[in-house]
Amino acid sequence: MLRVASVGSGSKGNATVVASGETTLLIDCGFPAREMLSRLDHLGVDVSDIAAILVTHEHSDHVGGVAAIAKAAGAPIYATHGTLTSGRLDGARAVVEIESDSVFAIGDIEVSAITVPHDAKEPVQYVFKHAAQCVGVLTDLGMVSPHVLRAYDSCDLLLLEFNHDLSMLRRGPYPAALKRRVSGDFGHLNNDQALAMLEAMGESLPGTVIAGHISEQNNSVDVVASLLSPLIQRTEMTVIYATQSQGFDWVSSDPSDAVSKVA
Numbered sequence: 238m239l240r241v242a243s244v245g246s247g248s249k250g251n252a253t254v255v256a257s258g259e260t261t262l263l264i265d266c267g268f269p270a271r272e273m274l275s276r277l278d279h280l281g282v283d284v285s286d287i288a289a290i291l292v293t294h295e296h297s298d299h300v301g302g303v304a305a306i307a308k309a310a311g312a313p314i315y316a317t318h319g320t321l322t323s324g325r326l327d328g329a330r331a332v333v334e335i336e337s338d339s340v341f342a343i344g345d346i347e348v349s350a351i352t353v354p355h356d357a358k359e360p361v362q363y364v365f366k367h368a369a370q371c372v373g374v375l376t377d378l379g380m381v382s383p384h385v386l387r388a389y390d391s392c393d394l395l396l397l398e399f400n401h402d403l404s405m406l407r408r409g410p411y412p413a414a415l416k417r418r419v420s421g422d423f424g425h426l427n428n429d430q431a432l433a434m435l436e437a438m439g440e441s442l443p444g445t446v447i448a449g450h451i452s453e454q455n456n457s458v459d460v461v462a463s464l465l466s467p468l469i470q471r472t473e474m475t476v477i478y479a480t481q482s483q484g485f486d487w488v489s490s491d492p493s494d495a496v497s498k499v500a
Contacts, residue, residue, distance in 0.1 A: 243484030244276035246449040260344030261286045267298040270305035292316040294357035295323035304329045319359020351388040353378040356423040370490040376450040379424040381434045393490045395443040400425035401455040449479040
């Protein structure tokens with residue numbers, strides 16, 4: 238069984254924890270060290286429990302606190318060559334360079350690094366497997382390519398980006414260039430794109446979906462919940478909504494224990 242929790246999800250900072258009974262992994266850390274330690278404590282995670290930090294890409298809301306937390310944890314940082322040479326992880330001590338679309342093990346967890354379309358140097362997202370259970374983390378991508386859809390089609394639990402409502406983005410206060418970036422093929426998934434991915438999964442639809450990276454300006458939990466309501470009713474899929482301020486509390490990949498409260 239795998240368990241997943243988040244200390245925060247959104248443009249102001251991201252960090253997700255994936256844990257088996259033996260191994261605890263941190264995916265990204267976009268929060269200052271002191272704040273991150275407090276948020277981890279809220280989840281009952283001691284920084285010394287972290288076996289490794291896996292970085293998705295070099296944007297500040299994902300790497301701002303990585304080097305400091307890696308030092309505090311005494312844990313290596315796993316990232317692609319492009320991410321490691323971006324200049325955003327300078328000062329990191331122990332680093333492990335990984336290949337895009339590679340598969341490797343950390344402790345008793347198998348990790349797949351999945352190439353995604355995003356405006357970063359060599360971005361990846363991750364799929365985790367342990368004891369016949371599969372968890373996917375998929376945010377910060379501008380479109381769902383066939384490659385991405387195949388990579389995530391066996392997940393029991395999926396943290397999926399629902400970044401923006403396209404009409405809210407168009408009407409919102411962002412400058413035109415930023416609107417184009419966010420909505421472009423190398424930006425962020427809008428609600429309709431995320432829903433289309435879930436619909437395309439068919440019988441492979443995860444039992445639990447966590448809607449994440451929800452924009453505080455161009456989206457809302459209520460908007461996402463309304464959009465997902467017909468799918469939930471049709472499939473009995475469990476949906477949890479990650480927030481910027483508190484993320485979400487522990488959720489299990491085991492369908493019999495899949496529901497957890499929002500932190």
